[in-house]
Amino acid sequence: MVKIEIKHWQKSPEWRILIDYFFSLNLAVDCNAVLKALQPIFQEQGMTETVHNWEDHGYLVTYIKKNGSFANLRIHPHGLVLVDLQSYNDDMKGREEVDQLLNKVEERMKELFHSNIKRVKRLPAILRGGVIDRYWPTADGRLVEYDIDEVVYDEDSPFQNIKILHSKQFGNILILSGDVNLAESDLAYTQAIMGSGKEDYTGKEVLILGGGDGASNIDQMVIDGCKKHMRKTCGDVLDNLKGECYQVLIEDCIPVLKRYAKEGRMFDYVINDLTAVPISTSPEEDSTWEFLRLILDLSMKVLKQDGKYFTQGNCVNLTDALTLYEEQLSRLYCPVEFSKETVCVPSYMELWVFYTIWKKKTDI
Amino acid sequence: MVKIEIKHWQKSPEWRILIDYFFSLNLAVDCNAVLKALQPIFQEQGMTETVHNWEDHGYLVTYIKKNGSFANLRIHPHGLVLVDLQSYNDDMKGREEVDQLLNKVEERMKELFHSNIKRVKRLPAILRGGVIDRYWPTADGRLVEYDIDEVVYDEDSPFQNIKILHSKQFGNILILSGDVNLAESDLAYTQAIMGSGKEDYTGKEVLILGGGDGASNIDQMVIDGCKKHMRKTCGDVLDNLKGECYQVLIEDCIPVLKRYAKEGRMFDYVINDLTAVPISTSPEEDSTWEFLRLILDLSMKVLKQDGKYFTQGNCVNLTDALTLYEEQLSRLYCPVEFSKETVCVPSYMELWVFYTIWKKKTDI
Secondary structure (H helix, E strand, O other): OOOOEEOOHHHOOOOEEEEEEEEEEOEEOOHHHHHHHHHHHHHHOOOEEEEEEOOOOOEEEEEEOOOOOEEEEEEEOOOEEEEEEEEEOOOHHHHHHHHHHHHHHHHHHHHHHHHHEEEEEEOOOEEEOOOOOOEOOOOOOOOEEOOEEEEEEEEEOOOOEEEEEEEOOOEEEEEEOOEEEEEOOOHHHHHHHOOOOOOOOOOOOEEEEEOOOOOOOOOHHHHHHHHHHOHHHHOOOOOOOEOOOOEOOOOOHHHHHHHHHHHOOOEEEEEEEOOOOOOOOOHHHOHHHHHHHHHHHHHHHOEEEEEEEEEEEEEOOOHHHHHHHHHHHOOOOOOEEEEEEEEEOHHHOOEEEEEEEEEOOOOO | OOOOEEOOHHHOOOOEEEEEEEEEEOEEOOHHHHHHHHHHHHHHOOOEEEEEEOOOOOEEEEEEOOOOOEEEEEEEOOOEEEEEEEEEOOOHHHHHHHHHHHHHHHHHHHHHHHHHEEEEEEOOOEEEOOOOOOEOOOOOOOOEEOOEEEEEEEEEOOOOEEEEEEEOOOEEEEEEOOEEEEEOOOHHHHHHHOOOOOOOOOOOOEEEEEOOOOOOOOOHHHHHHHHHHOHHHHOOOOOOOEOOOOEOOOOOHHHHHHHHHHHOOOEEEEEEEOOOOOOOOOHHHOHHHHHHHHHHHHHHHHEEEEEEEEEEEEEOOOHHHHHHHHHHHOOOOOOEEEEEEEEEOHHHOOEEEEEEEEEOOOOO
């Protein structure tokens, strides 16, 4: 264990910025000529230079500034020049300096290569180590930055990490162990998992599994967070666990389903909002698939013959996982049929697949 | 001009990957102890080390591998440790090596700091210099990665760069000079700019400005690209510039509007799909605002007293630009009223504001 002096990192206003910048060229380059051309721009900034020459792989030049900032200049002989600049403190002055430096680099490169520059790309700064984390990758693994401006709630329950972060455009977003679950902007999700407005629920018996953002859930802390900070999605339904026409059970749904099945209690609708289809595509190695199938079987046992089962699937790009889920449906105790719908859930930044499953009509 | 040997970059299968990785700690750290702890992990990979010590700003350690890859290890005394690894060729083997290395770093950090690690974040790799560009920042400047898998069309017209890129989930996306304009998934955009299904267009006179993705536009090349590759959005409307009930004019809309105004030709609807509200918030410095107001004035001149003018605004987060746009509306030759609606356009990855504008009823 290293020697430490306790000091709270949250108190530090410092952020890390990484400016990612590259030039694609139509041609191979003389790495040394590029270095000589760009060198002065960094040296003017009072940066000290360290050059590594791979010969056949080109150059890496590191420029270091007294204030703790530094830049990498990577020159590839086959015609790719990369600059990334890491600086300290996200202040405007710092940003302007960075922009000026990069503008000079761009000018100089254009003087050198004119129309041979195929592409110049400057990406938005990536903020690292900030108190507010703006990066929540999609289910299909893409990097997306959210407009998060406030950490509303951040607690660890016995089951998961629970965050509620405020997005300027999406409102409060519930994030469970790093997965974006639901935002106040996501009425489209609720509509989709309730049958896209095609159902008449009056006088119907409905069983909802999961959905701690507004329904029953094993994790009391999700409910505590949501009933306080996600009222646009759950309204006052979580204030009382029992209402005139609903009851919220905070327990494992498996024994409950088994009890209902044993009692012969039947529902018109079962809405499974427990978990997305696992991303893993090897069911034998993944007990989540077992779990999914168990839930499906038990749900079918408590679903009326003409009832409907609604559930979310996964990101539309994860086709293997979706196919595997559909294979599970052919392995239930009773024959079922299904339809699916692809829906745009605003805060997901990817299209999401929802399933409707029903018992296959058998000719008598 | 540097000496060059012509060689087409496109032919090169090599991409650049940057893995961005950081640890936020609850405490200040002994930088040297962190270095000593992580050093062996990089050295095992046969990487050679260069250490820079700022004293009060901590360490930058650069590790260089024979194959052209390298890593930056940035250790901040106040409790932030950053690793970014840049490697060559996006092959699975390379990725596995990178993952193994980062896993070891994470294990070692956890041994060192146990529960004092406040956050560990590993971002998806950023691909740079690839033939396919997956990064198209939002109007409010956030970094978002698209699931682009094919460049369908990429041409420079006299007016702009025109790209049509294929996204796995959104279909073909039209990108004009770097701005995502419309994807095949974006029926929501078309519905919004036509009044969200609340209008009955039968027998009505409609004037559409812009919208080269399916209507009149000054840029023939946009139409050529779209009528071939965006048929899901424009259908066959662009195959013939004149149909039974429509005519497509490929010219500057200002003189056309002036001519219509002079002729006294009036429309039930004017749909302006020319350009988004400029992001600049200083109208006096920005002729685009002049242009916008000119279009608005001319449009009002050809709009029937009970007609409606539909247009897109901007990203909902750019509140200053939207406010300024609304101020322009109070400066037209005739008094107008407006309403606005925020819509989720799937391929935008941000919520978008649309306006309905009409002539103010004046009591006689």
